[in-house]
Amino acid sequence: MALHRDELTPQSQEYGRFDDRGEARYLPYLMYFHRADYLSDVINTDRAGFRISHGPDGATASAAGNIPTSGRVRIISGSSTVMGIGATSDAHTLASRLWTEHAPSAPWLNFGGRCYNSTQEMLLFTLHRHLLPEIDEVVVFSGLNDLTVGRLPEWQQGDHGAFWFCGEYFEKMEELRAENRKANKRMGFRSAPRRATISTHEDVRRDVSQVIDAAAELTLRHLETWRLLAPEARLTYVLQPMALWMREQHSPEEQLLFDEIDRISKLGTWEALYGDISTPAVARAFAEKLSIGCEKLGIRFFDLNPVVAAAVTQQDWVYVDRAHYTDHGYDLVARIMAETLGLS
Template sequence: MSAQLERYRLTPQMRDYDEFNDAGQRRYLPHLMYFGRTDFSSPTVNTDRAGFRISTGPDGTRASAAGHVPAGPVRILTGGSTALGVGATSDADTLASLLWSRYAPARPWLNFAGHCFNPTQEALLFTLHRHLLGDVSEVVVFSGVNAMMLARLPEWQQGEHGAFFFCGEYFEKMEELREQNRGPVKRFGRRAKPAAGAAIATFDDVRRDVDTVIASAAETTLRQLDVWQRMAGPGTRISYVLQPMSRWMRRTSTPEEEVLFEERDRIYQRGVWEELYGDVATTEVSQAFAAVLRAGCEKRGVRFFDLNPVVAAATSRDDWLFVDRVHYNDAGHDVVARITAEALELD
């Protein structure tokens, strides 16, 4: 049946991403919870021994955090699956590679992104692997969508550091483990009661109001930017880029995008996009989110750029940019990489 999907006809590279992100092969890790498959090889996506995606430079040089790290200062691009390059037809067409090979080639760029990462995981990935790198001259956090999506989850799943993808599965399995270890209390002859909040979130639980979602997503993001500043050091320039997302940019889509969006809604197990995220996937909400982030970044001395209006102005409604509502095709990656380099004044 998969061979009949428009997803594979219009964007055949997504077969490799689906294999790369196969839940049956998900790589669970201490601290991070999960990260990319190691030494993954395909025509579309390739990773090193630690799971970092390969980036390529202007002369075809390949580099990655746990593989070949070029001498001298490096730049890193971090974030979730959009920064990782999901949707690109090859490693050479990701944002990190396009910055290195075409739009900001003065120093190498390493892909430091993780699929389905929240702001805490983005920072923690760098914390756990900082020892692999020498001097880091630039950090670009290219993110935002995941923070907003995860801020929709109920308060009891947020914890101190924000909710994470698949946390329902995590809480469910941890409750099973607690249940296995509960025994009768000898003194009273009764079993211990389950911990409060040990239920799995329902759709109704997720309906936090939009203002709460924005505040929660921004607080988690800004707190982790403090961590980035401390870990990267005073000599590293840090920028936060609010990633362009289809519904944050514009209300219309190309015919190809509409086919892919509709099919994604039909086969996506967690539900229809508009029902899950429609109220936070608007230009008005993205502008409100950007305003809070901008103010917080200014206080921290972190450069902030909202690329949604800029990319929207640089493209037309006829430009096919997305393979789904969040990830870009090659044309999308190219225009976003170019505008990122221009906005950040990268050389």
């Protein structure tokens, strides 16, 4: 049976190939990042794995690729929505739409990382800052992943928060410990018992207020570091628009895709997995924590969920899934973001 996803968003097949876990690129410090020098009609990356941004008159740029050698640049950081999952080409990501149309006075570089949390977003910039010229604008466009991984159990959080696929990391590290325990046993040493590694749905933290507090605390800590890393730039945090944070009624295309994703998901429905952090009330509570913290730090904060919600109707097809946008959605959010933030 043909899927609505393949008919309505054929580019999703290319994102599936790009994100093939069998070709996962594991890196020190970051844990993982995009495949490097990837070429396709939909998505292209440079030698370090950054997605290419498009600008006026056919210009292109990326952090480790064709970077401008003179003048200032602008950074948009975040997870897979900034990277541009769902866009039909590199030209339709947030960075490209800002640079091409809505805030074109300086190149925008795409610092989005698939499945990243706020720690990884900050580290990605830290490890590649030396490649960049002077920066006049940094926009951190994020939030959803920090709440989703914030629900993982306490023993996976550590001092810097849990991350996507961290269970696989803990599992492999436990296998390494087990090998060392065998050697220790042969030498007469006693070893600690095997530790839990992979969490289940029953292990997640159910106290949503605790999840919000922890996610906000980590995000604000990392924003303070962002400010130190790019002191010459204006820094803004944007809480990303997410389908269920924005509105209850969705366009016909969105509803078809959302229902289909729930039907074919091997992990369970979105409601079963993330329903407790997907309400407008949670978004408002998270936004309030971030707003208060950003004000204390002297960092601009904007929640784009109500702004974008006010600009669309039920006929506007904005999302390919609950987190990622259509080309129309990326352009719409880029335009509203430029207007709201006063970008030129």
